[in-house]
Amino acid sequence: DAKTTQPPSMDCAEGRAANLPCNHSTISGNEYVYWYRQIHSQGPQYIIHGLKNNETNEMASLIITEDRKSSTLILPHATLRDTAVYYCIAQGAETSGSRLTFGEGTQLTVNP
Amino acid sequence: EAQVTQNPRYLITVTGKKLTVTCSQNMNHEYMSWYRQDPGLGLRQIYYSMNVEVTDKGDVPEGYKVSRKEKRNFPLILESPSPNQTSLYFCASSPPWDTDTQYFGPGTRLTVL
Numbered sequence: 001d002a003k004t005t006q007p008p009s010m011d012c013a014e015g016r017a018a019n020l021p022c023n024h025s026t027i028s029g030n031e032y033v034y035w036y037r038q039i040h041s042q043g044p045q046y047i048i049h050g051l052k053n054n055e056t057n058e059m060a061s062l063i064i065t066e067d068r069k070s071s072t073l074i075l076p077h078a079t080l081r082d083t084a085v086y087y088c089i090a091q092g093a094e095t096s097g098s099r100l101t102f103g104e105g106t107q108l109t110v111n112p
Numbered sequence: 113e114a115q116v117t118q119n120p121r122y123l124i125t126v127t128g129k130k131l132t133v134t135c136s137q138n139m140n141h142e143y144m145s146w147y148r149q150d151p152g153l154g155l156r157q158i159y160y161s162m163n164v165e166v167t168d169k170g171d172v173p174e175g176y177k178v179s180r181k182e183k184r185n186f187p188l189i190l191e192s193p194s195p196n197q198t199s200l201y202f203c204a205s206s207p208p209w210d211t212d213t214q215y216f217g218p219g220t221r222l223t224v225l
Contacts, residue, residue: 034212043202043216091212099157099170
């Protein structure tokens with residue numbers, strides 16, 4: 001699994017877009033980028049994942065750079081309920097069925 | 113509603129008293145897994161199961177047992193709990209076509225005195 005680097009904390013105003021960066025400069029060609037979040041002591045929640053192309057779902061958008069060395073998770077209209085630790089994971093298909101490796105993540109605080 | 117459930121949610125017990133934490137999912141997922149979360153150590157996988165009667169060790173299996181007799185259930189068994197097993201435990205499941213997209217239960221906070 002490629003190592004990921006995220007800022008330890010970020011703040012965002014309610015209603016504004018939250019842009020959470022992640023560096024994964026050693027990512028290999030078959031490794032996906034996954035994003036999860038964990039609201040205090042609750043179970044982690046899957047958000048989105050992608051390989052090369054940008055992805056969007058009802059929760060967020062994922063922008064992956066062309067060289068795939070970094071990505072950004074975008075929450076378009078952050079709410080107070082989006083306050084959580086966000087984890088970026090780069091993981092290859094060959095490790096499927098094994099484990100998710102969660103790093104330290106980014107503590108996102110959405111302020112009123 | 114599609115979900116992973118765990119019971120109990122909170123448990124305080126004493127050293128050596130066998131306990132079982134249940135996990136059940138209603139999504140017909142084949143893959144299930146147990147993690148523990150400790151401050152400063154993140155989430156670490158204990159055991160996982162690719163299907164019924166198929167289980168394998170994760171990163172920290174010592175002191176734990178699991179069984180997978182039915183697809184929906186994946187209980188975590190602590191035969192002789194010790195204080196270092198005090199932790200927050202999560203069960204997760206995922207569909208076979210993407211075992212990295214995991215759906216987590218609400219967690220079980222275990223304290224072993």
